[in-house]
Amino acid sequence: MPELPELEAVRIRFGPRLSGRRIESVQVNPRKGFLLRSPLPQFNAELAGRRFTEVWRRGKHLIFNLQAGDSDTGYLAINPMLGGRFQIASSSAKRQAATIFSLLLDGDEDLRYLDVRDMGRVYWVRDLNAEVPAWPELGPEADSLPEHGLEWFRKRLRRYRAAMKDVLRDQSFLAGIGNAYSDEILFEAHVLPLRRRASLSPADEETLFQAIPGVLSRATEAILANPNYEESKQDRSFMAVHGKGGQDCPRCGHRISQIGSDREPMNFCRGCQG
Numbered sequence: 001m002p003e004l005p006e007l008e009a010v011r012i013r014f015g016p017r018l019s020g021r022r023i024e025s026v027q028v029n030p031r032k033g034f035l036l037r038s039p040l041p042q043f044n045a046e047l048a049g050r051r052f053t054e055v056w057r058r059g060k061h062l063i064f065n066l067q068a069g070d071s072d073t074g075y076l077a078i079n080p081m082l083g084g085r086f087q088i089a090s091s092s093a094k095r096q097a098a099t100i101f102s103l104l105l106d107g108d109e110d111l112r113y114l115d116v117r118d119m120g121r122v123y124w125v126r127d128l129n130a131e132v133p134a135w136p137e138l139g140p141e142a143d144s145l146p147e148h149g150l151e152w153f154r155k156r157l158r159r160y161r162a163a164m165k166d167v168l169r170d171q172s173f174l175a176g177i178g179n180a181y182s183d184e185i186l187f188e189a190h191v192l193p194l195r196r197r198a199s200l201s202p203a204d205e206e207t208l209f210q211a212i213p214g215v216l217s218r219a220t221e222a223i224l225a226n227p228n229y230e231e232s233k234q235d236r237s238f239m240a241v242h243g244k245g246g247q248d249c250p251r252c253g254h255r256i257s258q259i260g261s262d263r264e265p266m267n268f269c270r271g272c273q274g
C-alpha cells in the first residue's frame with residue numbers, strides 16, 4: 001500500500017514530467033470502470049483537453065490539478081489503498097491487465113493508473129472537502145512535525161488512547177502513515193506496536209516525535225535513490241522490520257516477530273522494542 005514516502009516519490013518524479021501537459025484522450029478499462037467514483041461519461045468527457053498544473057499529496061491521496069481554460073480547475077484525487085500504482089509509459093507500450101485508466105498525453109506518453117487489488121478510490125471532483133469522503137477530518141501531514149514542534153506534538157498525541165500502532169495509522173492524528181511505516185517508525189522509536197499511548201513516557205514521546213519525520217524522509221530518499229525503482233512494483237527491501245518477519249533484527253539480532261497475514265503483517269522486535 002503506498003504511504004507518504006511512496007506517494008512523495010511519485011509526486012517528485014512525476015510532477016515535473018506532467019506539468020503543463022495536455023490530456024489528449026482518456027481510456028478507461030471497461031471492466032474496471034466501477035473503481036471511478038464519478039460517472040464514466042463525465043470522467044471521459046471532462047478530463048480530455050485539460051492540462052496538468054500541479055501534482056501534490058494529501059495524506060495517502062495523490063492529487064492531480066487539471067485545468068481547462070484560465071479558471072476551471074478540477075481535481076483528480078486518487079487513494080491507491082492496497083494495490084494502486086502509477087505509471088508513465090510510452091503510449092505504444094502494452095497496457096497491463098490491471099490498468100484502470102490511461103490518460104493519453106501530448107508527446108506520446110500515457111499516465112496510467114493500475115490497481116492489482118481493485119480497492120483504490122478515484123475521484124474526479126471540483127471540491128475536495130465536499131466530495132472526497134473523510135477529507136475534512138485529515139490531520140496534519142506526518143512529515144510536517146518539525147514545523148509544529150514537540151510541545152504541539154505532545155498535546156496532539158495525548159488526545160488518543162489506543163495502541164500506538166493504531167494511533168499512528170489514524171489519519172485524523174497524522175495523515176500519510178499506514179501499516180508499513182507505522183512498523184518502521186515504532187521500531188525506530190524502540191516502542192512496541194501494541195503499547196497503549198498512555199504508557200509512553202515524555203522521553204518516549206520525544207523519541208517518537210523525532211522518529212516519524214526521520215523514517216518518512218529517509219524512506220522517500222531511499223526510493224528516489226534507487227534508479228531501478230518501479231512505481232508499479234513498490235520495492236520495500238530498504239525497510240528495517242516491516243515485511244521481515246523471521247529475519248534477524250538489524251539492530252540487536254533478535255528474531256523479528258510477525259502478527260497477522262503476509263499480506264498485512266505487523267512486524268516488530270521483542271529484543272529492542274519495549
Ligand SMILES: [Zn+2]
Pocket residue numbers: 249250251252253254269270271272273
Ligand atoms: Zn531488535
